[in-house]
Amino acid sequence: MENQLAVTNVPFSVRFMRAWRRDKLLWLLITPGLLFVLVFAYFPMYGLVIAFQNFSPYKGIGGSTWVGFAHFQDFFQSSDFWRLIKNTVLISLYTLIFGFPIPILLAIVLNEINTKWFKRVVQTVSYLPYFISVVVVCGMIKDFLNPSTGVINHFIELLGGEPIYFLTRPEYFKPIYVISQIWQTMGWNSIIYLAAVAGIDQGLYEAATIDGASRIKMIWHITLPSILPTVSIMLIMNMGSILSVGYEKIILLYNDATLSSADVISTYVYRRGLVQAEYSFGAAVGLFQNVINFTLVVAANYIVRHLTESSLW
Numbered sequence: 001m002e003n004q005l006a007v008t009n010v011p012f013s014v015r016f017m018r019a020w021r022r023d024k025l026l027w028l029l030i031t032p033g034l035l036f037v038l039v040f041a042y043f044p045m046y047g048l049v050i051a052f053q054n055f056s057p058y059k060g061i062g063g064s065t066w067v068g069f070a071h072f073q074d075f076f077q078s079s080d081f082w083r084l085i086k087n088t089v090l091i092s093l094y095t096l097i098f099g100f101p102i103p104i105l106l107a108i109v110l111n112e113i114n115t116k117w118f119k120r121v122v123q124t125v126s127y128l129p130y131f132i133s134v135v136v137v138c139g140m141i142k143d144f145l146n147p148s149t150g151v152i153n154h155f156i157e158l159l160g161g162e163p164i165y166f167l168t169r170p171e172y173f174k175p176i177y178v179i180s181q182i183w184q185t186m187g188w189n190s191i192i193y194l195a196a197v198a199g200i201d202q203g204l205y206e207a208a209t210i211d212g213a214s215r216i217k218m219i220w221h222i223t224l225p226s227i228l229p230t231v232s233i234m235l236i237m238n239m240g241s242i243l244s245v246g247y248e249k250i251i252l253l254y255n256d257a258t259l260s261s262a263d264v265i266s267t268y269v270y271r272r273g274l275v276q277a278e279y280s281f282g283a284a285v286g287l288f289q290n291v292i293n294f295t296l297v298v299a300a301n302y303i304v305r306h307l308t309e310s311s312l313w
Contacts, residue, residue, distance in 0.1 A: 047061070
């Protein structure tokens with residue numbers, strides 16, 4: 001206790017200099033990362049003030065008129081508000097519900113494979129889609145779903161059905177987006193779970209084998225509980241992106257026929273903020289989106305911290 005009080009009474013500047021002399025190489029190592037975050041993440045936050053202005057590029061931030069929460073009110077009262085919220089939340093939830101468990105299952109299955117060459121082939125094949133450009137992926141989707149030359153419609157015709165114009169039917173857009181997103185990211189997302197599985201004490205499996213436990217029981221009672229902290233952290237981070245559906249793939253896939261089902265907040269911000277040059281309105285909608293995401297992260301972290309022993313903070 002006396003040592004703790006003595007440390008507390010030491011001025012911060014003295015403690016900082018001691019830490020600097022002790023860990024100066026580590027501080028130098030982390031400096032480029034800190035500068036990157038400050039320059040590209042924190043300094044640009046000053047531009048958020050245009051969400052409360054009628055921003056004009058000619059007048060700049062300092063000379064633009066201050067309008068308060070007018071742009072937020074316009075967005076909340078617009079006829080597009082609930083449609084955008086609904087589409088964004090549904091696409092995110094479908095991706096989370098169906099896409100979040102798959103990398104975990106893939107990591108567990110890969111860990112159970114004993115044939116090294118087969119395991120490497122499966123890993124490589126599952127990782128590759130992540131490195132394919134979104135433009136190429138969307139081109140593949142359009143080719144596969146083409147009503148006249150697409151593989152999917154050829155298969156439907158072989159079964160006696162009629163070709164389906166998938167990309168012009170609103171009810172098919174969300175499944176197409178979610179399935180393609182899972183296919184593209186499941187291999188990459190499984191890497192962190194593979195690392196967590198690899199860190200499990202092998203003595204636990206040896207003890208379970210001696211006790212006569214099957215592989216299924218070992219997975220259920222050893223593997224899953226051991227990677228639960230990692231799963232919890234990843235779930236919290238995924239909850240923080242509920243309203244952050246990427247606009248690139250949606251813009252490349254949607255059209256006027258599917259707008260009612262495909263239009264999300266990010267595509268709306270792109271059209272209003274950049275295409276129509278309503279910079280202040282786009283900034284206001286983007287700020288609203290990020291505030292909700294931050295709130296969800298805090299709420300998810302609070303819940304997970306009280307249900308488990310793992311959390312972000």
